[in-house]
Amino acid sequence: MSEAQPSRETTYFQAIFEAHQEEMLRDERVVMIGEDISLYTKSGILDGALSDRIFSAPISENGFCGMGVGAAMTGLRPVVDLTIASFIYLAMDQIVNQAAKIRYMTGGQATIPVVFRASMWHDGSNAAHHSDRPYPLLMNSPGLKVVVPATAADVKGLIKSAIRDDDPVVIFEDNSLWFRSGPVPEGEHLTPIGVATVRRPGDDVTLVAIGSVQQDALDAAEILAKEGTSVEVIDPRTLTPLDKPTILDSVERTGRLVIVDPAHRTCGAAAEIAAIAAEEAFHALKAPIARVTTPDVPIPFSPSLEEPLYPRKDAIVEAVRKLK
Amino acid sequence: MSEAQPSRETTYFQAIFEAHQEEMLRDERVVMIGEDISLYTKSGILDGALSDRIFSAPISENGFCGMGVGAAMTGLRPVVDLTIASFIYLAMDQIVNQAAKIRYMTGGQATIPVVFRASMWHDGSNAAHHSDRPYPLLMNSPGLKVVVPATAADVKGLIKSAIRDDDPVVIFEDNSLWFRSGPVPEGEHLTPIGVATVRRPGDDVTLVAIGSVQQDALDAAEILAKEGTSVEVIDPRTLTPLDKPTILDSVERTGRLVIVDPAHRTCGAAAEIAAIAAEEAFHALKAPIARVTTPDVPIPFSPSLEEPLYPRKDAIVEAVRKLK
Amino acid sequence: MPLRPSERISLLRDIMTIRRFEESVKKQLQAGLIPGSVHLSIGHEGAIAGGCAALDDGDFVVGTHRSHGHPIAKGSDLGPLMAELMGRADGVCKGKGGSMHLTDHSVGVMGESGIVGGGLPLATGIGLSAKVLESGRICLCFFGDGASSEGSFHESLNLAAIWKLPVVYLCENNLYGATTPADSVLSVEDIAIRAGGYGIPGEIVDGQDAEAVHSVVARAVDRARRGEGPSLIEAKTYRFGEHAEGLIIPVSYRDEEEVDRWKKRDPLDILRTRLFEEGIVSEEDMTQMESELQQRIEAAVAFAKASPMPEPSAAFEDVYSNPIAGGSR
Amino acid sequence: MPLRPSERISLLRDIMTIRRFEESVKKQLQAGLIPGSVHLSIGHEGAIAGGCAALDDGDFVVGTHRSHGHPIAKGSDLGPLMAELMGRADGVCKGKGGSMHLTDHSVGVMGESGIVGGGLPLATGIGLSAKVLESGRICLCFFGDGASSEGSFHESLNLAAIWKLPVVYLCENNLYGATTPADSVLSVEDIAIRAGGYGIPGEIVDGQDAEAVHSVVARAVDRARRGEGPSLIEAKTYRFGEHAEGLIIPVSYRDEEEVDRWKKRDPLDILRTRLFEEGIVSEEDMTQMESELQQRIEAAVAFAKASPMPEPSAAFEDVYSNPIAGGSR
Numbered sequence A, B: 001m002s003e004a005q006p007s008r009e010t011t012y013f014q015a016i017f018e019a020h021q022e023e024m025l026r027d028e029r030v031v032m033i034g035e036d037i038s039l040y041t042k043s044g045i046l047d048g049a050l051s052d053r054i055f056s057a058p059i060s061e062n063g064f065c066g067m068g069v070g071a072a073m074t075g076l077r078p079v080v081d082l083t084i085a086s087f088i089y090l091a092m093d094q095i096v097n098q099a100a101k102i103r104y105m106t107g108g109q110a111t112i113p114v115v116f117r118a119s120m121w122h123d124g125s126n127a128a129h130h131s132d133r134p135y136p137l138l139m140n141s142p143g144l145k146v147v148v149p150a151t152a153a154d155v156k157g158l159i160k161s162a163i164r165d166d167d168p169v170v171i172f173e174d175n176s177l178w179f180r181s182g183p184v185p186e187g188e189h190l191t192p193i194g195v196a197t198v199r200r201p202g203d204d205v206t207l208v209a210i211g212s213v214q215q216d217a218l219d220a221a222e223i224l225a226k227e228g229t230s231v232e233v234i235d236p237r238t239l240t241p242l243d244k245p246t247i248l249d250s251v252e253r254t255g256r257l258v259i260v261d262p263a264h265r266t267c268g269a270a271a272e273i274a275a276i277a278a279e280e281a282f283h284a285l286k287a288p289i290a291r292v293t294t295p296d297v298p299i300p301f302s303p304s305l306e307e308p309l310y311p312r313k314d315a316i317v318e319a320v321r322k323l324k
Numbered sequence C, D: 001m002p003l004r005p006s007e008r009i010s011l012l013r014d015i016m017t018i019r020r021f022e023e024s025v026k027k028q029l030q031a032g033l034i035p036g037s038v039h040l041s042i043g044h045e046g047a048i049a050g051g052c053a054a055l056d057d058g059d060f061v062v063g064t065h066r067s068h069g070h071p072i073a074k075g076s077d078l079g080p081l082m083a084e085l086m087g088r089a090d091g092v093c094k095g096k097g098g099s100m101h102l103t104d105h106s107v108g109v110m111g112e113s114g115i116v117g118g119g120l121p122l123a124t125g126i127g128l129s130a131k132v133l134e135s136g137r138i139c140l141c142f143f144g145d146g147a148s149s150e151g152s153f154h155e156s157l158n159l160a161a162i163w164k165l166p167v168v169y170l171c172e173n174n175l176y177g178a179t180t181p182a183d184s185v186l187s188v189e190d191i192a193i194r195a196g197g198y199g200i201p202g203e204i205v206d207g208q209d210a211e212a213v214h215s216v217v218a219r220a221v222d223r224a225r226r227g228e229g230p231s232l233i234e235a236k237t238y239r240f241g242e243h244a245e246g247l248i249i250p251v252s253y254r255d256e257e258e259v260d261r262w263k264k265r266d267p268l269d270i271l272r273t274r275l276f277e278e279g280i281v282s283e284e285d286m287t288q289m290e291s292e293l294q295q296r297i298e299a300a301v302a303f304a305k306a307s308p309m310p311e312p313s314a315a316f317e318d319v320y321s322n323p324i325a326g327g328s329r
Ligand SMILES: Cc1ncc(C[n+]2csc(CCOP(=O)(O)OP(=O)(O)O)c2C)c(N)n1
Pocket: A035, A059, A061, A087, A090, C039, C065, C066, C114, C115, C116, C117, C143, C144, C145, C146, C147, C148, C172, C174, C176, C177, C178, C243
């Protein structure tokens, strides 16, 4: 985001809908498909004139995700709203077997400009059927692009870029960020897919923070700064394709890497980033690579069980302190 | 496998059915569910007397996987055959949302002794809809056990252990091994879930080989031995729960780790093992951790495209040589 | 077989119990004692209690995301249910499941699913085990009109039909899936018509009349128990409150007139009035039932409040049935 | 509108083309020129060519795993199809798709799916874009009897029905899904009956009579083009050969008598005899058609053989539409 451009405080939630509204008004081929979405125009969240292109669907996730793919192959640019991320398992077939592979299987004949959106719900006692962060599953599925916007500006900019992208993009939003505000540049604002951002520069430790944990990471960095440890906080923003240079350049400078990822630990995004660093920046490393993640348990209902599971400021501080 | 026990050369394929037959004869609660499976008794591959407990199902993967879960909760021990591993995407909802989570969500009331079997087809021009190795997706889904048997003895022993296990176990078999023979101990033979095996001991490099690449790993070790590099080949056999001690002990001795995994690279089992070593055996490491994997492309049809993609002996040898 | 008078009273009591429990749940939620959000069964009690009344104790039930009523009708203790909703250690699922997962195996409620349509394959499998084990048990599977659009509905009914599994699929059609009118997403007027696609009986019943539901379900249960296979029953009902309490729903999508019209068809009023008019319960009986019930609910709330929150370490238990080495942490 | 004589000849030619192409495919497979396995359409040509004959050039087709015939009937060049089956660089999918993915966008064949039932949602989406873009195009979606048990069938037909999408769902019911008799896994005798569950027309047609298929599909196409929504058509057919060539199938599951009976209802013979008896084609015409066809097939095989195998580096192309940084390697 350019410093010069004027910006406006916007919530993450508002930013999501600004992106949709702008793109739907800009391009008639953009349609929305998903459950209960007719309420967006009815409630005034989206311009009523768009209601013709809003397909409020039956509860048929695999069916309507595949419908989005078919429509994308033949001239539309559908945004398919899966609402809660845990519902993506129902549509894995059409997303992984079809959306991700059709272009390849057809030798490039097909172009699939479809966007799948899923909001990750958590930390609100929604229990195991509504609280997953399944992006690692899609990172293991070639043919998809995967983004995890963590600020109002990024969610707006990445949704808009995703809609304009000619490949299937899966956007993992985060409901814990809905009511957080941040500056969003006025006018046309696009965040490029595949480009990380440095949220705080630093010299001693590289802290890669994925999605909703940005604030915890920044808070941890602040605490550590007071102890004399300078932490660089990187938000990859896109997980596929991952901006390896930004991460590796930082690790080469700091020699220390901690990855904070609110998804389940095993085979997660944190594992991938750790593996890349252990392979490609090994000689710079001065300490073990630490992962701070949600442990491998289904997400429980009770707040007294759920809350302690997630990576927070204190756990991050502790992980960094241990590296020394 | 005890040295003393007499054994018999058996193909991987035969071993699969010996396991089923023995367990079905031993325990009346064991049933099979899957497509086209009535042919097993009809062809004599399984004892005809078992046909009552073989449910040859319509092409409804999500439905019959969930059926297996419901049956498992109420007294049966179903083995659900998904045939080809790429079909697992259709059943992800019932496997991840239900099988994996129900015990937890019910506070331990439910016990789910269900087995899901999937055969990984590849290297035979089956193209992108029939060639995936989706075990990393299930490793990221807590509540499942995941095994990848690579020999006749292990496939027999792990299927039998899985059927006796009270939790959902997903078995990823490999069609490229079907007609490979190996010694299988006579009589009752169980391979424990969660225990790795050292296929070749060595001192200089730890080579973790997952599933079907055992022979390539052993061949590579042989070539490297001639060059004076002593390679320890470890087959984890189970991916969840992973036998970390066997791997970490080896890495602590050798200081070098290469992981060979025929699945897609990003967020794969190799990434997880690399991340564990970079975190827990860092101080022993003398060289970067290398991953030799299938790259992140959908699997193409033409043999001239498909064959070069997989990790083979030469690529393994090269990866190990680079560490020095 | 029509219900005997004592059974009719017991049916009324079940309906009242669900109603008063749900009213209390709403209060506890507003008081901040229940975390998250809840889908209440108020308005649906006729379908729920009427359906469960057709079951034997050993029979199974599979519920939905809107499923506080199903375990109650099947005979669960109210205390552990309320404790579960409050996320307490003595909750029926030790605080791990919450509102969408009030499973109670002790009364045969085998699972509830936050995933819409997720319960249908499970119920089908419960039917499979009943058949293979020749247990004589049947499974009653509740689901919503919204769930009938999921692939799992189609796959499950086909599976149950080909193997004649003892499952009764009971749709609580409340005319909406969240904010979406059923008629905007359903290609048929009545879900029951879909039974024809599986060669099984399909029946529509007035969900506000618990006795009517009972008799239709009882017929399907008999059929299932005789080994003649599954049935599809559609109970037309209505939820009197919002889709969920504790969630913000930014629009109104039902008109007042429609809500009022349905509230006049309250399953509790309908049965109470009928039993009163037939002289099966007196005003006095009613008062007594209400006051007994009030005590049970109060006791359940007290039980729940007295139960501690679970220890954080409990989050790591119950993932697997046996201790599991390495791997997960 | 019945077919004109020239159209009937063209329909016969399409059937013959599929037949001779498939016969050649079998030969190339046996000669080791085609890797993997193939699902041949021999026996199904009436349903395939009859269905496609009802389409305009701009209309779309979605196929299955048994789908060499669909692009042929839609007008694909045979050379790139054969080259694809041989895994060559000049294959219609550059050797990346193979037998189960003979997609040819140049003739509107938008996708074929190795995943059984995988094409139905895609076809539904193609219908959605036709509707939104008001293109006047329709999509003909082929699928098998086995596929009708997938959840995607149910979800797709419901979606198409509620929005009146211009899609014709055409089931090639060949009585088996691999080795499994359809009647052992289908809860209804006829798949067409399931149309009732979506409030759309359902029709059964003799799949061995290409003209009968044409006329039923043409009616459904007209309806779709008028904006009146989807139809479900079930063509009763039979595959004359094995489920797949190049796979080992260890049992016989169809009795000889049944196979023989169906082979007597060969769609090629039926149409050829009819056109001959009606004086529309002569013996001479037939001989000429066969010899022209033989040349086309030989040319296709020659084209395929002359095409190089793809460079290994091509495996890394076509994953994404635009160059993608980092991440994958
Ligand atoms: C697979 C899935 N998709 C979507 C949702 C979100 N959701 C929760 S309840 C609901 C409506 C369900 O409608 P219905 O089945 O009619 O049950 P009702 O709430 O009316 O009782 C939806 C869409 C979900 N929980 N699961």
